[in-house]
Amino acid sequence: MKIPEIRRQEIRGLIQQEKSVSVEKIADVFGISVITVRRDLEKLDELGYISKVHGGAIVKDSFTYEPVFETQKNLYREEKLRIAKEASKRINDGDSIIIESGSTCLALVSLLGDKKNLKISTAGVSVANELLKLVQDKKDFEVSACGGIIREGSSTYVGPHAVSYFKNLNVDMAFIGAVAISVEKGLSTATQFDAEIVKSVTECAKKVIILTDSSKFEKESYINFLSLKDADEIITDSNLKKDTAESLVKQGIKLTLV
Numbered sequence: 001m002k003i004p005e006i007r008r009q010e011i012r013g014l015i016q017q018e019k020s021v022s023v024e025k026i027a028d029v030f031g032i033s034v035i036t037v038r039r040d041l042e043k044l045d046e047l048g049y050i051s052k053v054h055g056g057a058i059v060k061d062s063f064t065y066e067p068v069f070e071t072q073k074n075l076y077r078e079e080k081l082r083i084a085k086e087a088s089k090r091i092n093d094g095d096s097i098i099i100e101s102g103s104t105c106l107a108l109v110s111l112l113g114d115k116k117n118l119k120i121s122t123a124g125v126s127v128a129n130e131l132l133k134l135v136q137d138k139k140d141f142e143v144s145a146c147g148g149i150i151r152e153g154s155s156t157y158v159g160p161h162a163v164s165y166f167k168n169l170n171v172d173m174a175f176i177g178a179v180a181i182s183v184e185k186g187l188s189t190a191t192q193f194d195a196e197i198v199k200s201v202t203e204c205a206k207k208v209i210i211l212t213d214s215s216k217f218e219k220e221s222y223i224n225f226l227s228l229k230d231a232d233e234i235i236t237d238s239n240l241k242k243d244t245a246e247s248l249v250k251q252g253i254k255l256t257l258v
Helices: 004-018 023-030 034-046 077-088 103-109 125-135 160-167 192-203 242-250
Strands: 020-022 050-053 056-059 096-099 119-122 142-145 149-151 156-158 171-176 180-182 186-189 205-211 223-226 233-236 255-257
Touching: 004 020, 004 023, 004 034, 004 056, 020 023, 023 034, 023 056, 034 050, 034 056, 077 103, 077 205, 077 233, 096 103, 103 125, 103 171, 103 205, 119 125, 125 142, 149 192, 156 160, 156 192, 160 192, 171 192, 186 192, 192 205, 192 223, 242 255
Parallel strands: 096 119, 096 171, 119 142, 171 205, 205 233, 233 255
Antiparallel strands: 020 056, 050 056, 149 156, 180 186, 186 223
C-alpha cells in the first residue's frame, strides 16, 4: 500500500489533469475505499490544493507552485521512465549534453550506461549525485555540475555562478524538465532563480528537448521563461489531452508521445 502522502499527491495530480473527478473514479483508479478517498480529499482541500465538492473534487486553479523534488520524483514513475527511454534515443556516442534537473531528467541518467564518450553537465543536485555513481563505471564519461546556491525544494543549483557556468558552454543538446507548461505562454517556473538557470541552459545548446509528464500541461507558474517555439522537441506521455496535443502540433512544435 502506498504512503498516504504520496497517494494524496497522485490524487492531486489526477484532479489537476482531469479538472474534476468523482469520488468513485478516484477509488477505482487508486484501489482504495470511498471513505479513504473522502479523507484524502478533505486533507487536500485543507491544504488548499483542490476544492472538495459534493461527490468528488475540482481543481483549485491552474497555478503551479514550488515543486518539492522528493515528492515529485515519486509521481508518474512509469510515464517518466517511458519519456526518459525515448529521450535516450536522441543521444549519440561522443555527444555533449546537459541534463538540467527534475525527476524526469533524473530518470534519464540511469539509461546512459550503453553510451560512450559523453560530456554531461547538470544543474540538478540529485542528477549530479546519480551521475557520480555512473562515472564510477563509465570512465570515458566527463561529468560536471554547475555549482551555485542549492535550492532544496527543487534540488537545483541556481544563482550567478550557475548561470555563468552555462554561458561558457556549447553543447549538442539540453534536456530540460518542466514545472508548468501553457500552450500559449510556454514554460513557467516558480522563481526568478529557476528561470535564469534554465534560460542559460537552453541558450548554450544546439537542440533543446523538453522532458515532462502530461500532468504539467495547461498549468502556469510565477515566471514565464521559454516559448515552446524555442524548443526543438517535447517528449511526454500518451495521456496528454488530445486538444492540447493538436494545439501544439498546429504551432509547428515537434511532439513525441510515449
